[in-house]
Amino acid sequence: MTKSNKVSFHNRRNFERIFFLLILPVLLFGCNFPTTKNKLLQDRSQSLEAYATPFVKVQFTVSLPAPLSDGETLTIVILDEVTGLPNNRQAYEMSKVDPLSYTTALSIPMQSVVKYRYEKIGTENMPETNPNGGHVRYRMFYVEGNTEHNDEIFSWEDDKKDFEVGRFEGVVLDQNTGLPIPDILINIGGITRFTDANGLFVFANLPAGTHNTVFYAIDGKYKVHQQGAEIATGKTTPANIKLNQNTAVEITFLVSPPDDAMGAPVYIAGNLVQFGNTFSDLLGSMSIETSRMPLLEQQADGTLRKTMSLYSGTDLRFKFTLGDGYWNTEQKNEGGNFTRQLIVPNQNITLELQIESWRSSVFEPISFSTFINPGVGYAGERYIQFKINDWTEPLRMWPIGNGDYLYILYSPFEMASPITYRVCLDTACNSPSASQLISQEEQVEQSDQPLSRSISVDSWLTELTKESYPDIYRIPFPYKSQDYKTIIELSPRIRPSESALISIGIEEIKQLNANTVILTPQWFQNGAEDLLHPEIGKTPFYFELYSYINAVKENGFTVGLYPQMDLLASDGDAFNFSHQNKSWQQSWFDSYRQFVLNYAKLAEITNTEYLFVGDKNLLASLPDQNAYNADQLEDQWLSLISDIRSEYGGKLVWAANAGAEMDPLPEFIDAFDEIYVSMDSPLSEGNSASFNQIAYGFTRNLDNFLYEVYRSTLKPVTLAFAYPSVDGAVQGCQLLNNDCNNDGLFVKEEVSDQTLNLFEQAEIYNAIFPTAASREWITGISIRGYIPGGTSDDPTSSIAGKPAKDVIQHWFSGLN
Structure with missing residues (x-):
């Protein structure tokens, strides 16, 4: 395949099978939270159902800083950090208790760690803001049984308030060893920070009152700890938290892929750090860093396999993907992406799972091909980047030899606007210092017919010319000892x-x-x-x-x-x-x-x-x-x-x-x-x-x-x-x-x-x-x-x- 070739889809299935069989030697080998009238849709895999935890009722009640205006409603939004916070959102309208209090009940599996926030709905969606004035990325709540849970909204984006504040600080230690634990997330009042190398943390400006506080290990190694923190005006609330370790287990994912995209690299995107989660807003408000996602290994019988070291009791959210947590993820046959859930059991297990489809139920795939001279840029992977409203994280293209690269986008195509795309020579697609390494932006409309796009950059056809400095002042170098830095x-x-x-x-x-x-x-x-x-x-x-x-x-x-x-x-x-x-x-x-x-x-x-x-x-x-x-x-x-x-x-x-x-x-x-x-x-x-x-x-x-x-x-x-x-x-x-x-x-x-x-x-x-x-x-x-x-x-x-x-x-x- 050369840079001038374009992909023909006269027979899309046969083409993909033949194509991926050719490149195989070159390549490395949903959750919904309804109200109590509905329940979370169980994963279709019997293998996962066997480890499902029972549903329990959580009554969420929230206090407002001021009454809502006429025509405004209040929603609680359940967020999916694997897909990306703007995507796969589940919003539920809350019922008015009094002008400053609203409530709703959700049925949620036991041991779930729920990530959510509140939004005021009027002429536009208005997010709640945290005590520092920024948007609440999410609150966290650990589901331990039937319970009532109370929150307080500090202010809205369109109506920020002043309030009396206090401080919350402390240390997180291992219950058994007494040693400090770094990298523990602490979520309180819509603010999330993490412990340092000495297990210490501090929140300087929290509104006075009682706040739910969650201590969460980003790899699942420690049991989630949840407690209230009473913050007094002008005072410091200390906390000495001791966490119990979860049991280490091995979870083997044995996956049957669909019959298209055979040989393409398939990854697992998930909500733990070992599945690519950064717990932060990356490009497009995504959270998954693709270079950290584990790669499934191709088996002789066509299945895919990966064994991961995890910890019992961990709420694992995950999905299989050809891209990241949003682009090119597994789809239901009838359409729509979803995120799987597993509360990790206290034993080694093998999960036999089926990827139903990569494809959109409405639109056909789009193929992107490019040629990049091997002497251009740095040796390594090349990337394609997509944009809807904002640019999202770059995705690895598939090398097919001699400088040719391909990427086939199967989903999602539900957005109303065209997809903007560009190719990058490394992951720094949005770096202001890397414009020579990025192709021009182009657009493509979704279609019910397969499409192909060839991306050509003239400066990438030969080795990149670099500025040099020919007039270096050359004098004999003075002698320096081996300690000279x-x-x-x-x-x-x-x-x-x-x-x-x-x-x-x-x-x-x-x-x-x-x-x-x-x-x-x-x-x-x-x-x-x-x-x-x-x-x-x-x-x-x-x-x-x-x-x-x-x-x-x-x-x-x-x-x-x-x-x-x-x-x-x-x-x-x-x-x-x-x-x-x-x-x-x-x-x-x-x-x-x-x-x-x-x-x-x-x-x-x-x-x-x-x-x-x-x-x-x-x-x-x-x-x-x-x-x-x-x-x-x-x-x-x-x-x-x-x-x-x-x-x-x-x-x-x-x-x-x-x-x-x-x-x-x-x-x-x-x-x-x-x-x-x-x-x-x-x-x-x-x-x-x-x-x-x-x-x-x-x-x-x-x-x-x-x-x-x-x-x-x-x-x-x-x-x-x-x-x-x-x-x-x-x-x-x-x-x-x-x-x-x-x-x-x-x-x-x-x-x-x-x-x-x-x-x-x-x-x-x-x-x-x-x-x-x-x-x-x-x-x-x-x-x-x-x-x-x-x-x-x-x-x-x-x-x-x-x-x-x-x-x-x-x-x-x-x-x-």
Whole structure:
């Protein structure tokens, strides 16, 4: 099959059988919650029915912040995280008890974990909002028997309220071992967070009152724990939670597929992390990361098989798919997708299941084919991406050899609008730094006849031309010891769902000849009254970061862990530590302590060589910078450093910034082993400069205030750079503002309106490296903000896919 061929469907069934038999050697081998008038439709498989739990009645009653308006109704919406929260929703109108109270009863299988939310229906659907002002993604409720359950709605999107608040914090421990449990979801009041490496959690701003709280293991390892939490105004409610482990069992899925799409890879999408669930909103509000779904193995008799290690008592929701939880999932013969349910039994079992169909009951399949030269982009999988209202997660295309790829879409086709699609060379389909790796958008209408679409991108027919930098200033490399560090610091904007970028990054960083990689997980603070916390979908789970560190180590790199803070993403000017009262400063510092000690523990467990502490935002918390609270802060810092040292045995590094001038070092700098200076100092008084002017400006900054860092401490100093690829990059921090209060990184939203200038970024590194490498007191050089898989139309600090990469590669090769 060549790029000019189009698929003919004169006999659709015979074609598919022949096609998939040909590609087989190349390829790797619903739930509804009704009211009590109805019951959940049982899975049609007798194998699953044998393990079904009995239905029980749950009476949901909810209190409103204000009476509904005339013509408005209230619904409870049962959500399906496997299919995606916007899809396969089951909404039930609630009955009025009084103007501020509504109720309804649902029949639900025992041991189910229900994910739901409330919506006000009027001229449009109005979602409830959580205490932080965002939409409630879902509430959780664990069904243990016939019961009454009460909720309180805080506010609506169109009528947000203020309320008295308190705090909820605590620790989650293993009942048997007493050890802390990381990655436990805690759902309270429509907000979901997860425990850190020390089992700790905190919710800073919960409305006063009693809230149902669910503690949930993302892999099912621990029994679900549910209790009420009484939140008092201005008070902290502590919780010491001990969870019992469930019994580990093996569940074998033995699946009979339909007689079309034979040989295509079939996966299991599910609501647990081992079935691809991220518990966060990905593209299109989907939740499944396709690269983590388990692949069913083809058997000689045509059946499919997969054995999974699961835990008894777990509420498993799952479906079989050729795509993800929404696209190309198993269908009923009469039409419609569904999600299966299994309450995992306390024994090893084999489930014999039948996939009825992949097809829509109304429309015929659409075939997408493309040719991509093997020399284009990165070796690996190619993806197709679909859009209805929004782009959804990319799906793996099926390779058929020699650069040809195919994907056949069977369902769903129930949407009213045409399907928009495009092909991507890697999973970063929506990355602003990867436009060269994405085809043009096209549309196709659903039809009752089979359709085929051939996608052609001229630049993909031959190897992709990359910008290079031919004028590298070449001088003899100074001798460096084997301890000299050549570092790539990954961007903190890499999300957990983009885990494929870690693998891509490892290969790229090898080519750069760096010897050290720094990972930069983030915690967040949303609003002046909030505290630092990990955020699902943005902060890697413990198990994810653990695997990233090990993957980097296995490829021969030294590893550093530099935890980053994203303060007040929704209110960037509100954080002013020195202007807050002592009580707030104490609370905030306690959350910072939790943040640092979380990563200190992980760094010790993974034998990570370097742990970085410090941030430009921390300056006001240093004792010598905060006369208002100096004594208390000094005690806090010294205690924190002592605790870090008790937890972590590697090198402790203080991270500082050098903009228009060097940020002050703390009085306790002697407690650190090394210093990491992120330098975005202006290199020229104008918005452009020659090689010699840049070199002079850098040397001036180095000698005028950076050398003093070494002279005053006699500690090893690493210089870190992150100049962007835009016009005026030589201005450094003054590119953004004259106050130079940047944190050393230039991210997309800060430079997206600037004019791209790849060669200015390259010239900066070309001019500063000879001087930086010549100073013996500098023991390492780091390039910050690296975004793997990037291309040359990205204006940020990342050097990936840009001419500056050639300069870095040249110097890193010579300095190692």
